[in-house]
Amino acid sequence: MDAQRLKASFARVAEQGDAVAMFFYADLFVRNPHLRDMFPVGMSGQRDKLLRALGHIVSRVDDLPNLLPFVQQLGRDHRRFGIVAEHYPQVGASLVATLRHFSGADWSEELAADWQAAYGLVAKVMQEAADEDALTSPAWWNGQVVGVERRRFDIAVLRVQPDRPLPYLPGQSVAVEVPARLRHWRYYSMANAPRPDNTVDFHVKLVDGGPVSTVLVRSTQTGDRIRMGAPIGTLTLDESSRRDVLLVAGSTGLAPLKAILEQLVRRPAPPRVHLFFGARDRDALYDLEDLTKLAQRHPWLTVVPAVSDESAGHGFSALLQSGGGEVEHGNLPDVVARRGPWDDHDAYVCGSPEMVGRTAERLTRLGVDRARVRLETYADAQR
Amino acid sequence: MNSPNLPVVPDGSRLTPGELQAVVFARAALGRRGYDEDEVRGFLQYVERELVQILNERSSLAEEVDRLRTQLSKGGPGVMAPEDAHFQAVRILSQAQQTADLYVADAERYTRELAHEARLHREAILTDAKGRAEHLLEDAHRRAAEVADAAVRSGPPAPVPADAPGTPVLAGAGAPAPSRLPEEERRRMEQEITYLRTYSDVYRTHLRSYLEALLRNVDEWEDSERSSLPPAPRRP
Numbered sequence: 143m144d145a146q147r148l149k150a151s152f153a154r155v156a157e158q159g160d161a162v163a164m165f166f167y168a169d170l171f172v173r174n175p176h177l178r179d180m181f182p183v184g185m186s187g188q189r190d191k192l193l194r195a196l197g198h199i200v201s202r203v204d205d206l207p208n209l210l211p212f213v214q215q216l217g218r219d220h221r222r223f224g225i226v227a228e229h230y231p232q233v234g235a236s237l238v239a240t241l242r243h244f245s246g247a248d249w250s251e252e253l254a255a256d257w258q259a260a261y262g263l264v265a266k267v268m269q270e271a272a273d274e275d276a277l278t279s280p281a282w283w284n285g286q287v288v289g290v291e292r293r294r295f296d297i298a299v300l301r302v303q304p305d306r307p308l309p310y311l312p313g314q315s316v317a318v319e320v321p322a323r324l325r326h327w328r329y330y331s332m333a334n335a336p337r338p339d340n341t342v343d344f345h346v347k348l349v350d351g352g353p354v355s356t357v358l359v360r361s362t363q364t365g366d367r368i369r370m371g372a373p374i375g376t377l378t379l380d381e382s383s384r385r386d387v388l389l390v391a392g393s394t395g396l397a398p399l400k401a402i403l404e405q406l407v408r409r410p411a412p413p414r415v416h417l418f419f420g421a422r423d424r425d426a427l428y429d430l431e432d433l434t435k436l437a438q439r440h441p442w443l444t445v446v447p448a449v450s451d452e453s454a455g456h457g458f459s460a461l462l463q464s465g466g467g468e469v470e471h472g473n474l475p476d477v478v479a480r481r482g483p484w485d486d487h488d489a490y491v492c493g494s495p496e497m498v499g500r501t502a503e504r505l506t507r508l509g510v511d512r513a514r515v516r517l518e519t520y521a522d523a524q525r
Numbered sequence: 526m527n528s529p530n531l532p533v534v535p536d537g538s539r540l541t542p543g544e545l546q547a548v549v550f551a552r553a554a555l556g557r558r559g560y561d562e563d564e565v566r567g568f569l570q571y572v573e574r575e576l577v578q579i580l581n582e583r584s585s586l587a588e589e590v591d592r593l594r595t596q597l598s599k600g601g602p603g604v605m606a607p608e609d610a611h612f613q614a615v616r617i618l619s620q621a622q623q624t625a626d627l628y629v630a631d632a633e634r635y636t637r638e639l640a641h642e643a644r645l646h647r648e649a650i651l652t653d654a655k656g657r658a659e660h661l662l663e664d665a666h667r668r669a670a671e672v673a674d675a676a677v678r679s680g681p682p683a684p685v686p687a688d689a690p691g692t693p694v695l696a697g698a699g700a701p702a703p704s705r706l707p708e709e710e711r712r713r714m715e716q717e718i719t720y721l722r723t724y725s726d727v728y729r730t731h732l733r734s735y736l737e738a739l740l741r742n743v744d745e746w747e748d749s750e751r752s753s754l755p756p757a758p759r760r761p
Contacts, residue, residue, distance in 0.1 A: 168618040172611065184629030185622055295647065350644070351637025 143259045144252075145204035151253055152200040155244040156193065162244055163189035170236040177232065180223055182325035199264060210267060215374075217268030221281040222317065222327070222371040225272075230265040237261055275372070283308050283316075283370045288341065290364055293428035296348035297394065298359045299333070302368060303341050310336065310373035312401035313490070317371035318344070320357050327371065328354040331492075331518075333397035335404035345397040345429070377492060377518040379405055385488045385514075386414040390478055390501050392493020393421050396429055398518065399492055403436070403443070412442050416481070420448040420474040420497070427469070446470055448477040473497075475504040485509035488516075495519040542580075545573045654739075661731040669724035673716045 155162055167185060171178045181188055195216065202209040238257050242249045289301030310316070312335045317327040333343040348359040379402050387406065389399040396419055406412045417437075421427050427447050437445040448470040470477045474497055478484070489510055491501050498519045506512050548569060553559030 164619045164622065165615060168615040168622065169611075172614045172618055184626050186626045186630070296644075348640070350640035351633045353633070356636070356640075 166240040214271035217271035313378040314375040331398035345394040392497040395493030422451040491517040665727040673720035
């Protein structure tokens with residue numbers, strides 16, 4: 143197997159972009175019509191994912207130590223889609239056919255052998271990781287919605303009872319599928335530390351035009367069923383650290399940080415914790431009531447709510463709004479910076495990509511070691 | 526005269542079975558050796574049969590070629606190599622998928638726009654409601670101040686503090702020494718009570734009528750939404 147030859151071959155094919163993935167899936171479904179049902183009706187997202195994954199793998203094909211974890215995770219991830227051993231050679235055949243089709247005159251017996259060997263290796267690693275995972279964990283968890291709280295017209299807090307224990311670390315998330323949008327998986331963080339009754343909470347914000355979030359926020363009812371993949375994610379508490387903690391949450395980016403907060407509450411001697419909870423306006427601070435109660439119970443916890451799109455207010459409007467207590471005004475990075483210094487803290491940041499990026503950058507400028515900042519963006523993963 | 530009546534085959538035409546039948550060989554001269562006449566005749570018959578068969582095959586092949594040519598020129602359902610058929614299927618499926626993707630993207634864009642408009646609409650309603658609430662509060666304040674003012678003026682003559690109307694000072698209300706409650710203080714408190722009572726009356730009335738209007742609005746909204754949707758199937 144010649145890594146350089148593979149890379150050059152893939153670079154030539156990948157120049158043809160979406161058409162490559164289009165051909166691959168059409169070829170796969172013509173040869174194996176029964177596989178079509180495993181995919182959503184709209185395939186544009188799927189094609190992007192395929193090309194990205196292929197690009198990632200090919201670019202690291204000569205760097206196995208870095209490639210293996212990615213491929214293993216890919217194998218585990220595919221369990222929830224119902225992928226089993228027999229599917230691997232079918233995918234391999236269509237992949238090689240696609241590469242041959244787009245290589246044109248550059249195709250050769252040696253290249254075919256290279257690709258077959260590379261695919262065989264990737265498929266083997268994926269399958270082994272999936273098989274190993276299957277020893278300890280199901281392909282997916284079925285869950286039943288046991289509580290729905292609509293906190294605002296576009297934000298809901300759902301409580302779900304999994305059909306069997308769902309072990310996870312606070313801060314992690316699972317892919318969620320609803321029956322009304324089959325084959326659409328979206329990641330949501332568990333918003334609580336693991337409970338004895340195994341229930342988990344999800345904070346869901348309606349994304350305009352988002353197929354899954356719309357269903358979850360607008361039409362999900364108690365008793366509805368959902369499916370969940372295995373928990374993943376690295377926005378977890380650094381248990382080895384004894385430093386004070388700074389949590390910065392934008393909107394429903396609060397979910398994983400609230401789980402981490404609950405984990406800290408259970409410590410016999412929690413560190414000092416500052417939780418900044420930001421949104422555009424006051425009524426989007428959907429969980430402030432609960433957070434305020436927590437802060438009243440625990441003197442080590444300070445909760446700072448912040449709104450970015452509302453002025454400080456005056457006259458009677460200010461009087462009308464005063465029910466919610468004091469809030470800071472401004473963007474989260476600015477509000478956080480005003481309350482510093484933070485250079486002796488561990489920081490955990492979650493929210494929109496823009497807010498997370500700017501907060502991390504600001505914290506670094508304020509002297510917080512970048513290695514002490516853990517972050518996650520919810521981006522498109524929640525649509 | 527000795528030459529046999531051999532078929533004459535001019536350039537460009539072919540030997541026919543008829544010509545073979547008509548062949549007559551002259552007898553060999555006496556004393557010379559010749560082929561057995563029956564054998565020659567038998568062989569000629571065999572050659573003739575073969576020739577007939579070849580000619581038949583040839584004409585049926587020519588017919589087949591004509592038929593295929595016509596079919597091809599008419600563009601009728603041709604016979605395709607399996608490889609080509611596969612690519613054709615892949616192409617058709619790709620096109621169908623592109624159409625589906627287009628529909629999905631359109632639907633998503635439509636819901637996104639719809640949701641965005643609804644959000645703007647909601648914000649407009651909220652801003653409007655806030656404006657109205659401010660207006661209500663100000664109105665209530667103004668009228669309560671007037672009523673309190675009037676109450677003081679119609680009461681027994683007493684010096685009215687210049688800052689009294691309209692600036693209720695709640696903090697001072699509960700604290701006067703019980704031993705001697707100055708007349709002035711009592712009057713101030715009465716005035717304040719009148720103010721607050723009127724204020725809350727006016728505010729309540731305004732608020733009630735506004736909330737009722739909002740509720741009617743929500744009902745209408747629900748009705749129109751219900752009538753525009755097909756009946757939802759019950760989920761299991």
